[in-house]
Amino acid sequence: MKFLACSHVFLLFALLARSQEAASKATCRNVPGSPGYPSAAEWDALNATVSGRLVTVVPSAKFCTTLPGGACTDDQWESAVFRSAIPGAMNQVNWEQGYDLSPPSLCLRNGTTCGQGDVPLYAVEAETVADIQAAVKFSSTHNLRVVVKSSGHDYLGRSTAPSSLLIHTRNGVYAQTVYEQGKVNGKIAVGPAAATVCLGGGWVQGAGHSALSPALGLGADNALEFEIVVASGELLNVNQKSHPDLFYALRGGGAGSWGVMVSATFRTYPTFNATSSSIFLATENNTVSASLATLHAQHVFDWDSVKAGHYMYVIRDTSTNASVFFLNTYMPNTTASQSMVLLAPFLNASLALPGVSLLSQDFAYGDINDALFEDDDRIGLNVVLGSRLIPAATYRDSPSTVGEVYKKVLESGATEILGIMVAGGKVAENAHISSAVHPAWRTAKMHLVSVGTWDDSASLAEIDQIRHLFQKVQLPIMEEIAGSNAGAYSNEADVLEPNFRTTFFGPNYDKLSAIKSKYDPSDLFIVGAGVGSERWDEWGLCRV
Numbered sequence: 037m038k039f040l041a042c043s044h045v046f047l048l049f050a051l052l053a054r055s056q057e058a059a060s061k062a063t064c065r066n067v068p069g070s071p072g073y074p075s076a077a078e079w080d081a082l083n084a085t086v087s088g089r090l091v092t093v094v095p096s097a098k099f100c101t102t103l104p105g106g107a108c109t110d111d112q113w114e115s116a117v118f119r120s121a122i123p124g125a126m127n128q129v130n131w132e133q134g135y136d137l138s139p140p141s142l143c144l145r146n147g148t149t150c151g152q153g154d155v156p157l158y159a160v161e162a163e164t165v166a167d168i169q170a171a172v173k174f175s176s177t178h179n180l181r182v183v184v185k186s187s188g189h190d191y192l193g194r195s196t197a198p199s200s201l202l203i204h205t206r207n208g209v210y211a212q213t214v215y216e217q218g219k220v221n222g223k224i225a226v227g228p229a230a231a232t233v234c235l236g237g238g239w240v241q242g243a244g245h246s247a248l249s250p251a252l253g254l255g256a257d258n259a260l261e262f263e264i265v266v267a268s269g270e271l272l273n274v275n276q277k278s279h280p281d282l283f284y285a286l287r288g289g290g291a292g293s294w295g296v297m298v299s300a301t302f303r304t305y306p307t308f309n310a311t312s313s314s315i316f317l318a319t320e321n322n323t324v325s326a327s328l329a330t331l332h333a334q335h336v337f338d339w340d341s342v343k344a345g346h347y348m349y350v351i352r353d354t355s356t357n358a359s360v361f362f363l364n365t366y367m368p369n370t371t372a373s374q375s376m377v378l379l380a381p382f383l384n385a386s387l388a389l390p391g392v393s394l395l396s397q398d399f400a401y402g403d404i405n406d407a408l409f410e411d412d413d414r415i416g417l418n419v420v421l422g423s424r425l426i427p428a429a430t431y432r433d434s435p436s437t438v439g440e441v442y443k444k445v446l447e448s449g450a451t452e453i454l455g456i457m458v459a460g461g462k463v464a465e466n467a468h469i470s471s472a473v474h475p476a477w478r479t480a481k482m483h484l485v486s487v488g489t490w491d492d493s494a495s496l497a498e499i500d501q502i503r504h505l506f507q508k509v510q511l512p513i514m515e516e517i518a519g520s521n522a523g524a525y526s527n528e529a530d531v532l533e534p535n536f537r538t539t540f541f542g543p544n545y546d547k548l549s550a551i552k553s554k555y556d557p558s559d560l561f562i563v564g565a566g567v568g569s570e571r572w573d574e575w576g577l578c579r580v
C-alpha cells in the first residue's frame with residue numbers, strides 16, 4: 037500500500053516534471069496566430085476571474101487620442117503621475133517603441149500612424165493578490181510573455197514587451213506617499229527623490245539608491261520582508277528565515293526577474309531635519325565643464341562628515357556646448373548655514389574658474405520627508421542611459437582624470453551626465469550584509485550616468501546611433517575612471533550591456549541563476565539584461 041502510494045506520487049512528479057520540461061523547452065512564447073495562443077473565450081474567462089479588470093493596451097500617444105479633445109496637454113504628457121495610470125505608458129516614451137521589430141513599429145505623439153511597438157496587448161489592472169495569481173497562472177498555462185509594471189519609472193524597458201500580457205500593480209505605493217506618511221508618523225524610510233517610484237517594485241530589486249544611502253544604506257540593505265507571487269502562482273512570504281535564497285535575490289538581484297511583488301517591508305528611522313540645497317552653475321564650453329568636474333571630484337569628500345547624498349547633473353546645450361551644472365545636496369541633521377559652510381570651499385573655487393558663473397542657489401531646512409517628497413516628475417521624453425559605479429579610490433587618487441572623462445563624454449554627444457553620489461558611508465559599511473547587491477556598490481563613491489536623448493523628429497538611423505553610443509564610444513572613456521571590470525547599477529543603465537551578467541551582478545550571478553531556476557524554472561519572468569535573459573531574444577519571446 038505504502039509502496040503504491042509512493043509510486044503514484046512518483047508518477048505524478050514525473051508527469052509534472054515532463055510538462056514543465058515541455059514548457060521550458062518551448063522555443064517561443066505564444067503570440068497572436070500561434071496555435072497555443074488563448075482564444076477569445078479564454079481571454080474572457082481570465083477577464084471574469086479578474087472581475088473585469090483585463091484591458092486592452094495601447095501606446096501612450098494613442099491613449100491621448102482617446103481623451104476628450106483628442107490630445108494630451110503638455111502637462112499631462114510630461115507628468116509621471118498622469119502617465120503611471122495609463123497601462124501602456126512608460127515614463128520615457130522610447131521604451132514603448134518597437135525600433136528593432138521588422139518592420140519598426142512606432143507610435144509618436146501627434147503622429148499620423150500608430151503601431152503597437154513594444155507595448156503589451158493586454159493588461160490585468162491588478163487590485164488583489166488573486167488578480168495577480170490568475171494572471172501568472174494564465175501566462176504560464178498558455179506560455180505567454182508576461183511583463184510586470186508598477187509605475188513605469190524604468191530606464192531599461194523591462195516593464196513592457198511586444199505581444200505580452202502586462203500585470204499592472206496599479207496600487208503600488210509611490211515614494212511620494214511614503215514621505216507623506218513618514219511625515220505624519222515622524223518616521224523616514226530610505227527611498228528615492230522621485231514621485232512615482234515604488235519602493236517595493238523594481239527599485240529595491242535593483243538595490244535601490246537614495247540621497248539617504250550614505251547615512252542609512254541602500255534600499256536593499258533596509259528591506260526586512262517581502263510578499264511575492266512567484267511563477268507557480270503561489271504567494272510567498274519572504275524573509276531571512278522563510279526563504280533566505282529568494283530574500284537574497286530580491287535585494288539587488290534585478291528588477292522583474294523573480295515574480296510579482298505584493299508587499300515590501302522596510303526598516304524605518306525616526307525622522308530628522310536636513311538641509312536640501314540646489315545650486316545652479318553655468319559653464320561656457322566643454323573645457324570649462326571639464327575643469328569644474330575636476331574641481332567637483334576634488335571636493336566630493338567634503339560632505340562626508342554629515343553623510344550627505346548628492347546629485348550633480350551636467351546638462352549640455354547641444355548648439356553651444358555651454359552647460360548647466362545642477363548640484364542637489366541633502367545633508368542630514370545640518371542647518372542651512374552649516375550646509376553653506378560645507379559647500380563654500382567647492383563653490384568659491386568654482387566661481388574662481390574662468391567661464392563659470394552662478395545662476396542661483398537655494399537652501400531649505402526642514403523635515404527630510406519634505407526634502408525628498410516630489411509631487412511629480414517631468415518625463416515623457418526619449419531617454420537611454422549608460423552607467424558605471426566609480427570607485428572612491430578614483431576620486432581620491434586621480435580627480436583630474438574625472439574631469440577629462442566628463443569632457444570626452446560630453447564631446448562624444450552626451451546631452452547630460454549625472455553624477456549620483458549615493459555610495460560611501462553606510463553603503464560601504466553595509467558590505468557585510470549578505471544580499472545580491474553588486475559588491476562594486478560597497479567601494480564606489482559615485483554612480484556615473486551618461487544620458488542620450490532625441491526628439492521625435494530624429495531618423496531611425498540617428499536613434500540607432502544614440503542607442504548604441506554608450507557601448508561604442510562612451511564606455512571605453514568611462515572605463516578610464518571605472519576600470520575595465522567595473523559594475524553598474526542595473527536600474528539606471530544600458531539594457532544593451534553585452535556582459536550584463538558581470539556588469540550588473542558581478543560574482544553573484546551564478547547564485548542568482550540557481551535561485552532563478554528554483555523559483556522560476558520555465559523563465560516566466562524575463563526582463564532585458566536580467567537573470568536568465570541570456571537564454572532569450574531581446575523581447576523575451578523566443579529562446580536563443
Ligand SMILES: *[C@@H]1O[C@H](CO)[C@@H](O)[C@H](O)[C@H]1NC(C)=O
Nearest residue numbers: 083084087088089090091092
Ligand atoms: C473585461 O470585462 C470588462 C467588464 O465586463 C469589460 O468592460 C472589458 O472590456 C473586458 N476586457 C476585455 C479585454 O475584453
Ligand SMILES: *[C@@H]1O[C@H](CO)[C@@H](O)[C@H](O)[C@H]1NC(C)=O
Nearest residue numbers: 106107108109110145146492
Ligand atoms: C502635440 O500636440 C500638442 C497639442 O495638442 C502640443 O502641445 C505638442 O507640443 C505637440 N507635440 C509634438 C511632439 O508635436
Ligand SMILES: *[C@@H]1O[C@H](CO)[C@@H](O)[C@H](O)[C@H]1NC(C)=O
Nearest residue numbers: 321322355356357446447448
Ligand atoms: C561642441 O563640441 C563638439 C564636440 O567637441 C564640436 O564638434 C562642436 O564644434 C562644438 N560646438 C560649438 C558651438 O562649439
Ligand SMILES: *[C@@H]1O[C@H](CO)[C@@H](O)[C@H](O)[C@H]1NC(C)=O
Nearest residue numbers: 251252306308309343368369
Ligand atoms: C540625526 O540626529 C538624530 C539625533 O541626534 C540621530 O538620532 C540620527 O541618527 C541622525 N540622523 C542621521 C541620518 O544622521
Ligand SMILES: *[C@@H]1O[C@H](CO)[C@@H](O)[C@H](O)[C@H]1NC(C)=O
Nearest residue numbers: 377379380381382383384385
Ligand atoms: C567663500 O567666499 C565668501 C564670499 O566671497 C567668503 O565670505 C568665504 O569666506 C569664502 N569661503 C571659503 C571657504 O573660502
Ligand SMILES: *[C@@H]1O[C@H](CO)[C@@H](O)[C@H](O)[C@H]1NC(C)=O
Nearest residue numbers: 320321322323324390391392
Ligand atoms: C572656453 O571658455 C573659456 C572661458 O571663457 C575660454 O578661456 C576658452 O578659450 C574656451 N575654450 C574653447 C575651446 O572655446
Ligand SMILES: *[C@@H]1O[C@H](CO)[C@@H](O)[C@H](O)[C@H]1NC(C)=O
Nearest residue numbers: 307308309310401402403404
Ligand atoms: C526641524 O525643522 C522645523 C522647521 O524648520 C523646526 O520647526 C523644528 O524645530 C526642527 N526640528 C528639530 C528637531 O530641529
